[in-house]
Amino acid sequence: MAFKFQINNDVTFNHDTKLLKKAAQLTPKLTEKVVHPVMLTKVVPNKSKLDQVGMEKVADVSDLDQMKFQRDGKVVLDFGRHYVGKFKLNIRHVGSPQDAPLALRIKFAEVPAELTYESADYDGWLSKSWIQEEVFHIDQLPVELTLPRRYAFRYVELTVIDTSPKWSAVFSQPEVTAVSSADERTLTPIKLTDPDLQKIYDVSVDTLHDCMQEVFEDGPKRDRRLWLGDLRLQALANYATFGNNDLVKRCLYLFGGMTAQDGRIVANVFTSADPQPDDTFLLDYSLFFISTLYDYEQHTHDQTALTDLLPVAQKQMDYALQYIDQNGVFHEDEDYPVFVDWSNEFDKTTSGEAIIIYVLKQFMTLLKETQQETQKYAAVLQKMVTYSLNELFDPAKNLFVSGDQAEVNVSSQVWMTLADVMPAKQAHDVMATAEKELFPIKGIATPYMYHHVAESLLKSGLKQDGIRLLKSYWGKMIDLGADTYWEAFEPENPDYSPYDNPIVSSYCHAWGCTPAYLIKKYLLN
Numbered sequence: 001m002a003f004k005f006q007i008n009n010d011v012t013f014n015h016d017t018k019l020l021k022k023a024a025q026l027t028p029k030l031t032e033k034v035v036h037p038v039m040l041t042k043v044v045p046n047k048s049k050l051d052q053v054g055m056e057k058v059a060d061v062s063d064l065d066q067m068k069f070q071r072d073g074k075v076v077l078d079f080g081r082h083y084v085g086k087f088k089l090n091i092r093h094v095g096s097p098q099d100a101p102l103a104l105r106i107k108f109a110e111v112p113a114e115l116t117y118e119s120a121d122y123d124g125w126l127s128k129s130w131i132q133e134e135v136f137h138i139d140q141l142p143v144e145l146t147l148p149r150r151y152a153f154r155y156v157e158l159t160v161i162d163t164s165p166k167w168s169a170v171f172s173q174p175e176v177t178a179v180s181s182a183d184e185r186t187l188t189p190i191k192l193t194d195p196d197l198q199k200i201y202d203v204s205v206d207t208l209h210d211c212m213q214e215v216f217e218d219g220p221k222r223d224r225r226l227w228l229g230d231l232r233l234q235a236l237a238n239y240a241t242f243g244n245n246d247l248v249k250r251c252l253y254l255f256g257g258m259t260a261q262d263g264r265i266v267a268n269v270f271t272s273a274d275p276q277p278d279d280t281f282l283l284d285y286s287l288f289f290i291s292t293l294y295d296y297e298q299h300t301h302d303q304t305a306l307t308d309l310l311p312v313a314q315k316q317m318d319y320a321l322q323y324i325d326q327n328g329v330f331h332e333d334e335d336y337p338v339f340v341d342w343s344n345e346f347d348k349t350t351s352g353e354a355i356i357i358y359v360l361k362q363f364m365t366l367l368k369e370t371q372q373e374t375q376k377y378a379a380v381l382q383k384m385v386t387y388s389l390n391e392l393f394d395p396a397k398n399l400f401v402s403g404d405q406a407e408v409n410v411s412s413q414v415w416m417t418l419a420d421v422m423p424a425k426q427a428h429d430v431m432a433t434a435e436k437e438l439f440p441i442k443g444i445a446t447p448y449m450y451h452h453v454a455e456s457l458l459k460s461g462l463k464q465d466g467i468r469l470l471k472s473y474w475g476k477m478i479d480l481g482a483d484t485y486w487e488a489f490e491p492e493n494p495d496y497s498p499y500d501n502p503i504v505s506s507y508c509h510a511w512g513c514t515p516a517y518l519i520k521k522y523l524l525n
Contacts, residue, residue, distance in 0.1 A: 005280075006279060006280045006281065007279060008279040008280075008281065009279065011260050011261075011279055012260065012261045013258055013259070013260055013261065013266075013277050014257070014258065014259050014260070014261055015257065015258060016256070016257040016258075016259075017257075018257075018308075019253045019256050019257030019308060019309075019312075020253070020254070020257040020258070020275060022253045022308070023250050023251075023253035023254045023257060023275070026246050026247070026249055026250035026253065027214055027250065028181035028214060028244070028246070028247055028250075029181075030179040030180065030181055030213065030214070031179065031180055031181065031182070031183065031184075032085075032177050032178070032179055033177070033178045033179075034175055034176070034177050034178075035079060035083060035085075035175065035176055035178050036061065036079075036174065036175050037061050037077040037078055037079050037080070037156070037174055038061065038078055038079065038080035039057045039059070039060065039061060039078045039080075040057070040058050040059040040060070040061060040063065040064060040075055040076065040077065040078070041055040041056060041057055041058060041076045041077075041078045041155070042055070042056055042058050042075075042076055043055060043056075043076065043112050043115050043116060044056040048479070048480075049112065049113075049480055049481045050111055050112070050113050050480045050481050050482075050494065050495065050502075051112075051113035051116065051495050051502060052495075053112045053113055053115075053116055054112055054481065055076070055078060055112050055155070057078075058075075061077075064077075064171055064172060064174070065170055065171065065172035065173075066170075067170065067171070068094060068168035068169070068170060069158075069160040069163070069168055069169045069170070069171070070160060070162075070163050070165070070168050070169070071160060071161070071162045071163065072159070072160065072161075073159070073160045073169075074157060074158060074159040074160070075157075075158050075171070076115065076155050076156070076157045076158075077155065077156040077157075077158070077174050078154065078155055079153070079154055079155070079156070079176065080154070081154060081206065081483050082110060082152070082153070082154045082206065082210055082483040082484045082507075082508055083152070083153065083154070083176050083178040083210070084150065084151070084152045084178060084179060084180065084210045084213070084220040084508075085150060085151070085176045085177045085178035085179050086146070086147055086148070086149070086150055086151070086176065086177050086179075087106070087108070087146075087147045087151060087156060087174070087175075087176050088144065088145065088146045088147070088173075088174070088175050088176070088177070089106075089144075089145045089158075089171055089172075089173070089174045089175075090142065090143075090144050090145070090171070090172045090173040090174075091104075091138065091141055091142060091143050091145055091169055091170070091171055091172075092141050092142035092169075092170050092172070093141040093142070093163070093167045093168065093169055093170065094167065094168050094170055095166055095167035095168055096166035096167050097166075097167070098140070098141055098164075098167055099164050099166055099167070100162070100163065100164040101137045101138055101139045102136075102137070102138040102141060102160070102162075102163055102169050103135070103136070103137055103160070103161035103162045103163075104135070104136045104137075104138065104158065104159070104160060104161065104169070105133065105134070105135050105136075105157075105158075105159040105161055106133070106134045106135075106136070106147070106156060106157070106158060106159075107132065107133045107156070107157040107159070108132035108133070108151040108152070108153035108155070108156055108157075109132070109153055109154065109155040109156075109157065110152060110153055110154060110155075110221060110483075110484070110506075110507035110508055111154075111155075111481060111482075111502065111507045112155065112481065113495075113502045114132075114155075114502050114503050114507075115155060115157050117501060117502065117503045119131045119133050119503065121501075122501050122503055122504065124499040124500050124501055124504060125499065126499045126504050127504075128504070130221070130222045130504045131503055131504060132151050132152075132153065132221065134147065134149075135161070141169070150179070150220075151221070152210065152219070152220040152221035152508055153221075154483055156174065158171060179213065180209050180210060180212050180213065181212045181213055181214065181244065181247060182208065182209040182212040182242045182244065183242060183244065184209075184242075186242050186243050186244070187205065187241055187242055190519075190520075190524070192519070196471055196475055197467070197470065197471075197519060197523070199475070199478055200470055200471070200474045200475055200478065200515045200519070201515055201516055201519050203474070203477075203478055203482060203483065203484060203485060203515075204237065204474070204485065204512075204513050204514065204515040204516040204517075204519075205241050205513075205516050206483065206484050207484040207485045207508055207509070207510070207512055207513040208234060208237045208238065208241060208242070208510075208513040208516065209242070210484060210508050211234065211508065211509075211510045211513065212234075212238075212242065212244065212247065214271060215247070215250065215251050215254065215271050216230065216231050216234040216235070216238075216247060216248075216251055216510060217510065218230045218268075218506075218509060218510045218511070219487060219506035219508060219509045219510065220508055221506050221507070221508065222504065222506045223268075223506075224272065225268050225269070225270060225271070225278075226251055226254060226255075226268060226269050226270075226271055227267060227268040227285070227510070228255060228265065228266075228267055228268065228285040228286070228288050228289055228292070229267070229282070229284070229285045229288055229339065229448065229511065230448075230509075230510040230511045231248075231251050231255075231288075231292055231510075232288045232291055232292045232295070233448070233451060233510065233511050233513065233514050233517075234510050234513060235248045235251075235292055235295055235296065236295060236514060236517040237513045237514050237516050237517045239295070239299050239517070240516050240517045240520040240521065241516050241520075245296070245299065245300050245302075248292070248296050249296065249300075249302065249305055251292075252289070252292060252293055252296060252305065252309055253305075253308070253309070254269050254271065254275055255269060255289050255312075256289070256308070256309045256312040257275070258275060258276075258277040259277075259312060259315070259316070260277075260281075262319060263315030263316055263318065263319040264281055264286055264316065264319055264336070265285075265286040265289045265312070265316050266278055266279070266280060266281060266286075267280040267281060267282045267285040267286070267339075268280060268285075281335075281336050282336075282337060282338065282339040283320060283323070283332075283333075283336050283337065283338045283339075283352065284338045284339050284340060284352065284355045285339060286316055286319075286320070287316065287317070287320055287355060287356065287359040288359070289312070289313060289316060290313045290316060290317060290359050290362060290363050290366070291358070291359050291362055293305075293306070293309055293310070293313055293366065294362035294363070294365065294366055297366065297369070306366065306369065306370065307370070310366055310367075310370060313363060313366065314363075314367075317359070317360070317363050317377070320356060320359075321356075321377075321380055323336075323356075324356065324380060324383075324384065326383075327383060327387055328380065328382075328383030328384040328385075328386060328387035328388075329353075329387055329391075330349060330352050330353040330356060330384075332348070332349055332352055338351060338352040338355065340352070340355075340411055340415075340449070341411065341444055341446055341448065341449040342445060342446050342488075342498065343443055343444055343445070343449075345443050346402075346407065346409040346410075346411060346443075347402040347403030347405070347407045347409065348402070348411065349402050349403050350388075350392050350400050350401065350402035350403070350411075350412040350415070350416070351402070351411045351412055351414075351415045353384060353387075353388055353392065354388070354412070354415035354416045354418070354419040354421065355415055355419070356384065357381065357384050357385060357388070357419040357421060358415065358418055358419035358420075360377060360380065360381050360384070361381065361419070361420070363377065364377050364378065364381070385421055388400070388416065388421050389421065389422070392412075392416075393416075394406070394408075397433070397437075398429060398430060398433040399412070399413055399430060399433055399434060399437065400412040400413055400416050400430070408437070408438070409438070410434060410438045410439075410441055410444070410453060411449065411452075413430055413431060413433075413434040413438070413456070414431075414434075414452050414453050414456040415452065415456075416430070417430060417431055417456040417459060417460050418452065418455065418456055418459065424460070424461070427459075427460045428460045428461045428462065430460075431456055431457055431460040431462055431465075432460075432462060435457070435462070435465055440491075440492070441453065441491075442492060443490075444490070445488045445489060445490035445493075445496055445498065446487075446488060446511065447473070447474070447485055447486070447487075447489065447509070447511050447512035447514075448511035450469070450473050450474075451511065451514045451518075453469060454466050454469045454470055454473075454514075454518055455514075455518060455522075457469060458518060458521075458522035458523075459522070463522070463523070466518070466522065467523070470515055470518065470519075472491065473489070473491060474512070474515050476489070476491055476494070477489055477512075480494060482507070483508075484507060484508035484509075484512075485508070485509060485512025485513060486505070486506070486507045486508075486509055486512060487505055487506035487507070487509035487511075487512070488505065489512075
């Protein structure tokens with residue numbers, strides 16, 4: 001599994017000051033909450049948890065300021081749940097006068113497994129600068145040590161690299177100022193009769209909560225960026241929970257204000273300083289700007305936003321349709337690929353065909369709402385649907401095929417179902433066949449793809465099968481110790497990391513937050 005970096009230095013970007021000004025005006029005020037650790041712990045073997053390690057209580061937090069630490073002494077603070085924020089700690093010394101600096105290492109971890117790896121041993125392809133670790137040399141104690149950088153964590157490991165033989169370090173009053181733009185007062189709790197689904201729902205809400213910052217971040221540990229594929233799913237979960245529609249609107253304006261001059265919408269933008277578009281382009285992510293705008297409009301009926309952003313959507317739609325030939329066939333451009341999932345081990349052309357159909361239908365609805373002509377797009381849509389049913393669907397297999405080798409894969413069935421290419425009864429039968437022939441799923445490690453599988457099952461009427469997948473995928477993460485849902489999880493290989501090391505993996509990741517949406521839409525209505 002791999003995600004290929006793109007470098008497109010020759011792209012010229014628009015900076016629409018009107019749209020970007022509106023995005024800036026929608027910047028939310030973050031809610032701050034001071035929280036304290038709930039216990040002192042240590043890492044212990046636990047075969048039932050991720051990487052076969054868990055945590056064990058060693059003392060109450062009230063005991064911390066009675067503990068003395070010298071060379072190699074360490075303690076782990078457990079904050080009880082995942083938080084995003086800034087850490088503060090008081091440190092003093094006891095014994096003889098301080099005749100040497102305190103050398104202190106602080107490691108932040110979302111899961112216990114991160115604490116078992118040495119940063120120096122990491123040699124993965126992703127930047128090691130994402131490792132949540134700091135080393136301090138403190139010449140004069142006592143001190144109130146306030147870290148300026150924001151971290152995402154549940155656990156904080158304090159390791160004394162050295163003091164001197166004459167004195168010891170003592171820690172007290174550790175706390176984190178946790179931040180989020182999610183307003184918990186707007187969240188209406190739900191009570192489910194199934195305790196497993198209740199937990200899955202609650203962890204989904206926690207995941208979304210911690211990813212809601214000044215934008216919908218993909219992960220508050222890493223990448224701290226606004227990705228369009230993630231945004232679409234976060235927005236759906238947000239409508240079902242916190243209802244912060246202005247945050248969705250802000251993100252849409254950010255993407256709409258920084259398109260390429262040829263009309264393409266970037267896959268992600270940087271927002272920590274002045275907004276800046278990345279030079280990465282994924283066809284399906286670009287199209288999901290239209291999908292996110294459609295969903296936003298359905299929930300808000302915001303005509304001003306629609307008027308502002310529909311021209312951006314139309315340029316993107318027109319650009320994408322150049323990859324559809326006169327027979328309605330999608331031809332992928334390797335320089336503008338469809339993402340669908342991290343895995344490159346399956347053919348994605350049929351998925352791409354279905355995604356364009358899915359978005360084209362939504363786009364035409366937006367045009368109709370603004371009394372604009374749809375005839376040109378309707379003609380393309382008809383050709384694509386006809387081609388999909390006549391050429392991509394194999395009646396003998398009762399499944400869609402993909403690519404020159406007529407490959408059968410899960411994603412093709414999922415996206416053709418979500419795109420409503422077939423009548424409801426046929427979609428039900430196709431997904432039932434897919435489950436019989438292609439499950440259990442292998443080689444897929446993203447909650448992003450699993451979301452679409454789960455939704456296609458629920459949408460096609462396979463309710464119990466959808467529930468089973470929610471429990472076997474998101475529920476399994478909880479069994480392994482998840483407080484928030486992970487960037488990557490491969491059930492048949494639970495310890496899998498796309499970076500070969502959990503120390504840079506994200507364990508609170510936006511595209512895992514959708515069970516709240518799925519449960520609200522398909523199981524409660």
